Amino acid sequence: MLEIVLSLLALAAGFFMLAKGADWFVDGSVGIATKLKIPQLVIGLTIVAMGTSAPEAAVSISAALQENGAITVGNVVGSNILNILIILGISSVITSLAVSKATMRVDIPVMSVATILLLIVGLNGTIVWWEGLIILVVFVSYLAYLFVDAKKNGMGVSEPTQGSGADHSQGDAIAELPQEKPYFLLKSILFALVGLALIILGSEFSVEAATRIARIAGLSNKFIGLTIVALGTSLPELFTSVSAALKKNADIAIGNIVGSNIFNILFIVGLSSIITPIEFASSFIVDTIIALLAGIMLFLCALKGRQLRRWGGIVMLLSYVAYFIYIFFFAN
Numbered sequence: 001m002l003e004i005v006l007s008l009l010a011l012a013a014g015f016f017m018l019a020k021g022a023d024w025f026v027d028g029s030v031g032i033a034t035k036l037k038i039p040q041l042v043i044g045l046t047i048v049a050m051g052t053s054a055p056e057a058a059v060s061i062s063a064a065l066q067e068n069g070a071i072t073v074g075n076v077v078g079s080n081i082l083n084i085l086i087i088l089g090i091s092s093v094i095t096s097l098a099v100s101k102a103t104m105r106v107d108i109p110v111m112s113v114a115t116i117l118l119l120i121v122g123l124n125g126t127i128v129w130w131e132g133l134i135i136l137v138v139f140v141s142y143l144a145y146l147f148v149d150a151k152k153n154g155m156g157v158s159e160p161t162q163g164s165g166a167d168h169s170q171g172d173a174i175a176e177l178p179q180e181k182p183y184f185l186l187k188s189i190l191f192a193l194v195g196l197a198l199i200i201l202g203s204e205f206s207v208e209a210a211t212r213i214a215r216i217a218g219l220s221n222k223f224i225g226l227t228i229v230a231l232g233t234s235l236p237e238l239f240t241s242v243s244a245a246l247k248k249n250a251d252i253a254i255g256n257i258v259g260s261n262i263f264n265i266l267f268i269v270g271l272s273s274i275i276t277p278i279e280f281a282s283s284f285i286v287d288t289i290i291a292l293l294a295g296i297m298l299f300l301c302a303l304k305g306r307q308l309r310r311w312g313g314i315v316m317l318l319s320y321v322a323y324f325i326y327i328f329f330f331a332n
Contacts, residue, residue: 007212014205015232018055021198024191025054031188054196055233057268058203063225064272069279071207073122074225076268077287079234080115080261081226084294085320087238088257092313094246099254099302102149107258108299110142114265115292122280122288132273139266206232226287226327254298254308261295290323 056079063071091097117138121131206229214224231238272278297319301312 004213004216007209007216010205011209011213011228011232014202014207014209015235017198017202018058018206018233019235021195021200021202022054023195025195025199028188028191028193028195032185032192035185035188054199055202055235056264057271058199059206059229059233060268061272061275062203063207064276064278066207066211067276068207068211068221070221070281071210071225071229072272072278073269073280073284074222074287075229075233076264077118077284077291078226078230079264080291081287081294081320081323082230082234083257083261084298085316085323087234087242088254088298088308089313089316089320090238091242092308093310093317094242096310097254097302097308099306099308101306103254103258104299104302104306106145107262108295111258111261112292112295114138114262115288115295118265118269119285119288119292122284125280125282127269127273127278127280129274129277132270135266135270136274139263139270142262142266222281222283223327227324254302258295258298261291287327294319 056075060072060075063069063075088097117135121127121135210224210229211221213219213228214221269278294316297316298308301315302308
């Protein structure tokens with residue numbers, strides 16, 4: 001009993017370090033880039049995007065290095081399902097969420113293609129380095145498109161207006177770019193370094209604690225990765241989206257979540273599989289298909305008037321309840 005209590009405390013501590021570390025890393029990185037006069041567009045597409053999705057990246061790569069592919073794949077797929085069905089579900093129950101033309105025409109289809117690509121490379125049971133390289137090439141191509149499109153339309157990184165294409169963000173990035181803060185350069189460097197250290201430590205705590213809990217409770221690593229770890233690494237997105245909805249500033253939520261899902265597959269899985277081969281168990285095929293269906297559900301619910309309304313959020317939340325029951329009783 002004591003061991004599982006200590007493991008739960010370690011898991012909670014790991015999640016706290018991941019959330020706080022990502023926050024500090026982003027603030028520090030933006031401060032550095034601002035002081036060095038790096039264009040905000042570049043900051044949004046790179047530093048902020050990778051910083052705010054750092055919890056998923058750190059946990060997945062750490063799990064891959066520990067040869068625990070179930071948590072690596074489970075974290076990515078589980079986070080993507082949770083991001084849409086839970087985070088957008090809760091946010092849209094609070095207030096209707098606007099969806100830009102760019103998100104409907106480009107980002108959601110790209111997210112679906114990325115999910116299909118993950119399914120294809122995982123069918124043989126292992127994602128190897130050359131498949132990871134292909135995934136990263138797709139990721140770089142998507143980033144290049146965002147950069148060219150943003151330059152062509154004169155878009156920076158300010159908050160998007162409702163119904164515009166300005167929510168074209170990678171990861172949790174552009175629309176969520178923090179306002180410039182009066183950090184001195186050394187303070188910004190310190191924030192970035194401390195944030196990065198917390199992300200690394202938090203990932204180690206989270207993976208080790210989650211694996212220990214799975215062993216003690218008789219739960220599979222797959223179930224832990226799809227649920228507990230996925231929720232923990234999605235805390236920054238959860239807090240941001242729900243807070244935006246409560247403040248009636250919800251027009252930024254969908255673009256950021258969709259961008260985060262794209263980032264999770266194309267960057268995290270791509271990089272992890274280049275570092276070390278990742279096991280893709282056959283049981284993950286169903287979960288990946290569910291992630292694809294969640295994206296299609298988002299598109300269909302938002303199709304009328306480019307709005308994700310309360311009824312759509314309720315359908316998403318009920319869908320996640322059904323999915324959770326499935327993985328607990330039939331896929332654990």
